[in-house]
Amino acid sequence: MENKPIVTCGGDQALFTSLYTPLAQQLPREPMEWRRTYGRAPKMIHLEANFVQFKEELLPKEGNKALLTFPFLHIYWTDCCDTEAYKGSVKEDMARWQNSLRLHGSVDWVIVVVETNDAKKKNKTNILPRSSIVDKIRNDFCNKQNDRCVVLSDPLKDSSRSQESWSSFLLKLRTLLLMSFTKNLGRFEDDMRTLREKRTQPGWSFCEYFMVQEELAFVFEMLQQFEDALVQYDELDALFTQYVLNFGAGDGANWLGSFCAPVRNWSGLLLRRPIDMEKRDGIQRGEASLLDLRSYLFSRQCTLLIFLQRPWEVTQRALELLHNCVQELHLLEVSVLEGALDCWVFLSCLEVLHRIEGCCDQAQLAANCSHTVGLWAYATDKLKSLGELCGLVSEKGPTSEDLNRTVDLLAGLGDERPETINSLQSPYKKLKEALSSVEAFERHYLELSHAAMEMYKDISRLRSARLVGKSLAEFYMRKGDPERAEVFLQDALKSYVSEGWSLPVTHTRRNIAECQKLLGRTEDYLQTCALLAGDANLTDEERKNSCQEILSFSSKSSDKSQKVTLGMNAFAQLTRLQFLPSTASVHSGAVLQVELSLRCLMPVPVRIQQLSASILFSLEQAGTHGRTKGAPRQANPGTVHFTQAHPSGNAVPASASTPSLELDEIQDRSPSDDSLNSTGIICKNAHLVMRRRDSGSSPDTGNCVSPPSVTVDDSAQMLKVQDVTLEPGNNTVVFTAPSGDPGTYTLRQLCATVGQVQFVLPHIYPLIQYEVYSQEPQLTVEPLSEPLLAGLPQSVRFTLLTGHYAVKKGDALQLSNSDAMPLLPSTSCRASILKCVGESPLSIQSSEKVTSISLPPTPPYHTLEFHLEVLCVIPPGPDRPPNERLTNGEVRHRPRSYSHPDTPMTAIDQRMSIDCPWSIYSTLLPLTFYIPFKTKHSLLSAGNRKYIQVCVQNVSDANFQLAELNLCEKQQASLELQSLNTKAQQVVCSKQSVFCLWEVRWKEDLPSCLQCVFSASFSPLGQHGPSFKPFLYQFQLDRVTTLYSVRAEILPATGEQQCRSGTLCGLEVCITRLTEPAEGELGEESKTDADGLRTTKLMYE
Known part of the structure; x- marks a missing residue:
């Protein structure tokens, strides 16, 4: 747009003509600061002007508010230096000029007096000094506005004086022009604002207001303030949109009636002209349709955005415009021929793309295809709609009715615009050619579709690319090409399944099933039918039809070569597995039951010929040879709950690891009064929730797009059950697991056979195992009560875990007798067999060296218990007898007493050697006894008399009674030990001590060393019929003589x-x-x- 502010030039036209070129060139060179009203930020602008000859017709008439034709400044040019000439003609002409301005209310003017040396020479006698002429002009015309008269000296000469004069003159001219522009523009804005405020009054016209505000936009564009000009069009856009929305809500304005007229032309946007005068005239006359107004408004916005070097915003706005126009036509209930809007959108998309291609190079287009791909996809979608409408997609081709509809649509396009007549790839030609034949339509549609898909893939928008591919699949289905259609459908299904879009999954699978049926791919078709049969989004009738397809095939033939293997998750889901017993560990030959809980997804009961689970057997060292008491078997879970594998038709989460939404509230408040304008919710982690997950596959087979081929595992050992009917919903099936060989059994596959169809769960996860063990017999001895006290009869429990060994009649345990820990004979000892809940007599035969215990017959994997009494002899002292040998030849280890850290009692470790019938080796079983007493001795002297004191301390928790306290020499009786103890029996309580005293008398010399033996009998206090047991304590006294x-x-x-x-x-x-x-x-x-x-x-x- 080449509009410039108009400046009229009166006076000497020849003079102005001679100065026009330098004036027009130098005026815009220097920027001026433009301070606008209402506190708006100042801007630096370059002023240009359209200098025209002064005519009274150019002056604005009353009521004319057009700014483009408004003269902002009036200049009177004169080079008069002669007094007579000034008085004779110049003054009169100048007065006439000023009166004309005054009559039309124009106050923005300036008089320019040009002084040249040549004029002075010609009229040297009559001229007055220049200052006199300028003063006369100022006195006659300027009154108090002396700055309205400017002197320009020697403008055509190249001198410093001339340059200074030009600079001063141009500054004055820019200042006056800017002042006039600001004043008149402000007045215009006030009038426009007043007009807008009257929009609620009857008779207000949007078209009239549109022309007024567009005038303001033209002025901003004239000043190259494109951003401000764009704001004017955006305000008009928003105002019109609001009226349309109000109309849809029931509050319609009268002037909207003109935009509700039926659409007669749908030629699309026109962006190749700066101003579409044809549509502008229609708006000015109030005859424009909704599409005309929107097209013109967008064309102006597009032009300004191109000037602002924001071409990618054009594409964004274009996509919003096209979608909004379709909705506005529905809101205004505008009558549109079917398919006309599709034509208009298609042409508009291509027009915008061509406009952008015209102002950007290929590198920029490729780098910014994310901005244009939406238009490519929208154009593709609309072309497809036109093809379906005109019968260009069906296999049979268009009918006569379709041809008539095509003619009507092409007629609404009108003639091709002059700007695109010479273009071979104009949108008009493309649409006309695409609708002319089936082949041309297919070529153009595939070209657009593949272009859109490639762009989406280049910018990593795979979801959108697959959506276009799904549309292509529908096209191929209509064309009777299911093979190509299935490729795109499978690709789209991958996105829907991974992201959990339930209904699109159902719809796409239904299309895939149709393709597979036409292609004769039986296995894939049956798998898809299984998925559809369990899809809750389908009606019961549709689900039953899909299920019937599977059942019909399964009953067709008995030929094993025609067996079809399908994934089980589409048929039934494993929800729970329980072992009976719950330990999931049994001994060899025992009964183990496995209870499976299945949820059948089929809509009808299904009879299964065989339900089986294959088993992997692995021989483990621990399971074969048994485990010791210190290393128990690792427990397998008795009950396993499986993660619910979501059926394909239900809404599923994209992944179990999908992060939860982090939502936050946002509020938009008014900056003036802090009132709430709007509120909303924003997802702060949308980049995580919406991230693409195509690289990861779902672990759920039922959700797989193309279920992988399943191999049936033919294991030697299997869990099997025959003739099971699965009802819709939850079912329970019980298996008996094999438990012959010891080892670990792992469940691998689950297979349900329905005629010629096998539903297989290839991997049971989590890992399910049960264990069959073969345990060696284990014999343990443990006290019935803690602790075991030495010197007293103590009861111990013998526990025999028979393991795999069956105790036969005549089997006996051979216990080697020991002087330090003899077994006490018993006449009424019985053995308990725990699992049989019974008792059997126990025969015990003892000899000098061996005690034989005959065992009752006991089955394998039972527990045999019996109690015996043992007595640990308290060692008398430090002397150790010579080593003995056991019956098996081993050297008997004498017990050694030691202090135990956890108790004040002295501990004695005893080991019992037992020969068992199931082993050739002796079994050594340890027992720890504790001496209940601590004994100390001391030698006392009183003059020539000697005394021996023995202290017996009860360090156990029991109370004892001591009797027969005696002290004697160990070998020779050369001394007389006289007891000074008065009581025959003493009670020693827990943690108490008893002191005994003997006087030593001698006849001969007192020996230097004494070896003594302290003996006593003790019995637990309170025992019925106390039986005293001996207690000996040997000690030695050195250096007895008094020095x-x-x-x-x-x-x-x-x-x-x-x-x-x-x-x-x-x-x-x-x-x-x-x-x-x-x-x-x-x-x-x-x-x-x-x-x-x-x-x-x-x-x-």
Whole structure:
């Protein structure tokens, strides 16, 4: 658009003509700051002007608000320097010019006086100084506006004076022009605002208001303020849209009636002209249709966006416009020929694309195809709709009715526009050619479809690409080409299944089934039918039809070569598995039942000839040879609940790992009064929730797009059940599992056979295992009560886990007898067989070396228990007898007492050697006994008399009664030990002590070493009919002889008879040696001082 602000030039036209070129060139060179009203930000603009000769017809008439034809400034040019000339003609002409401006209310004018040296020379006698002429003009015409008269000196000369004059003149001209422009533009905006506020009054016309605001847009465009011009069109767009929405809500304006007229022309957008004057004239006359108004409005927006170098915004706005126009026509209930809108949208899409291609190179188009692909896809969709409408997609071709409809649609396009007549690829020619024949339509449709798909793939929008592919599949189905159709349908189904779109999955699978049936792919067809039969989105009748397809095939032939293997998840789902017993571990030969819970997805009961589960057997070392008590078998879960594999027809989550939505509320509030305008919800992690998951496949076979080929596992061992009828919903089936060989059994596959169809679950997950074990017999001994006390009869329990061994009549345990821990005979000992809940007598025969225990017959994998009493002899002392050998030749290990960290009692470890009939090796079983007493001894001296004291401390938790306390020498009786204990029996409670004392008397010399034996009998306190058991304690006393006698006496101070407190007293100690030192002691311990005194070392404790 080449409009410029109009500036009229009066006065000397020849003078102006001579200055026009430099004036037009220099005026826009320097920018001016434009300060706008209402606080809007200032802008720097370059002013241009359209200089025209002054005519009174150019002056605005009253009521004319057009800004494009409005003269913003009036200039009067003169180079008069002669007084007579000024008075004779110039002054009168200037007055006439000014009166004309005054009559039309124009106050923006300037008088330019051009001074040249040539004029001075010609009229040298009559001229006045230049200042006199300028002063006269200012006095005659400018009054108080002296700045309205400007002097331009030697404008055509190249001198510094001329340049300064030009600069001053241009600055003044720009300032006056900008002032006039701001003033008149502000007045125009006020008038426009007033007109807009009257929109609720009767008789208000949108078309009139449209022309007014567009005038403002033209002015901004004239000033190259394209952003401001675009705002004017956006405001018009929003205002019209609001009226249409109000009309749809029941609040319609009268002027909208003109836009409700039937659409007669659908030639599409025209973007190759800056201004479509034909449509603009229609809007100005109020005769434009809705499509005309929208087309013109968008063409202007497109032009301004191209000027702003924002071509990609054009495509975005175009897509919104096309969708909105379709909706607006429905809201306004405009009568449109069927297919006309499709033609208009198709032409408009291609027109926008051609316009963008005209202003961008190929590299830019390829890099920004994300902005244009929406238009390609929309054009493809509309062309397909036109093809279906005109009969160009069907196998039979168009009918006569379709041909008539095509003629009507082409007639509404009108003649081709002059701008595109010479273009071979114009939208008009493409549409006309596509509707002319089936072959041309197919060529154009496939070209557009593949172009849209490639663009979507280039920008990684695979969902959209597959949506276009699904549309292509429908096209191929209509053309009778199911093979090509299935490829696109499977591709689309992959997206729907992975993202959990339930209804599209159902619809697409139904189309795929139709393709597979036409192609004769029986196995794929039956698999899809199984998926559809379990699809809850279909009606019961449709599901039953799909199920009947499977049942019909399964009963056709008995030829095994025609067996078809399908995935089970489309037929039934495994929900729960339970083992009976729940340990999922049994011994070899035991009965183990497996209970399966299945949810049948079929709409009718289905009879299954065989339901089987294949088993993988693996031999484990632990399962064959048994495990020790310290390494128990790893427990398998007795009940397993399977994750519900969602049926194909139901809405499913895209993945179990899909993150949950993180939603947040957003509010739009008014900046003025903080009132709430709108509110909404935003997903903060949409990039995670909506991310593409095509690379990952769903683990659910039922949801697979093309179920992989399933191989039936022919295992030697299987769980089988015959003739089962699965009802719709939950079912329970019980199997008996094989348990012959010990090892681990893993369930691998589940297979349901229905005639010639096998439904197979290829992998049962999570892993399901049960264990069959063959356990070696195990014999354990444990006390009936803790702790075992040495010296007293204690009951112990023998537990025999028979394992795989069957105890026969005559089998016996051979226990090697030990002096330190003999087995006490019993006449009424019985053995309990736990699983049979019975008892049998136990025969015990004892000899000097061996005790034989005859066992009752016991089946395998039963527990045999019996109780025996044992007695651990308390060791008398440190002497150890010579080693003995057991009956099997092994050296008997004598028990060793030691202090236990957890109890104050002294512990004694005993080992019992047992020969078992099922093993050639002896079994050593440990038992730990605790001595209930701690015994200490001490030697006491009183002068020449000696005493031996024995302390017996009860360190156990039981109370005991002591009797027959005695102390004697171990070997020779050279001494007399006289007991000073008065009581024959003593009670020693828990954690208490008893002290015993004997006086030592001798006739001959006292030996230096004494070996003594302390003996007593003890019995638990409170026991009925107490039976005392012996207790011996051997000890040795060294250095019995007294070496020194010590006497000490405290003497009072000198002169005192008694010791008094506070006075110093004397201590007299007398140490007397009672025995002579040995020969070695004399030389080592004695030294003689120079005075003859002897020093002796005294060792005392």
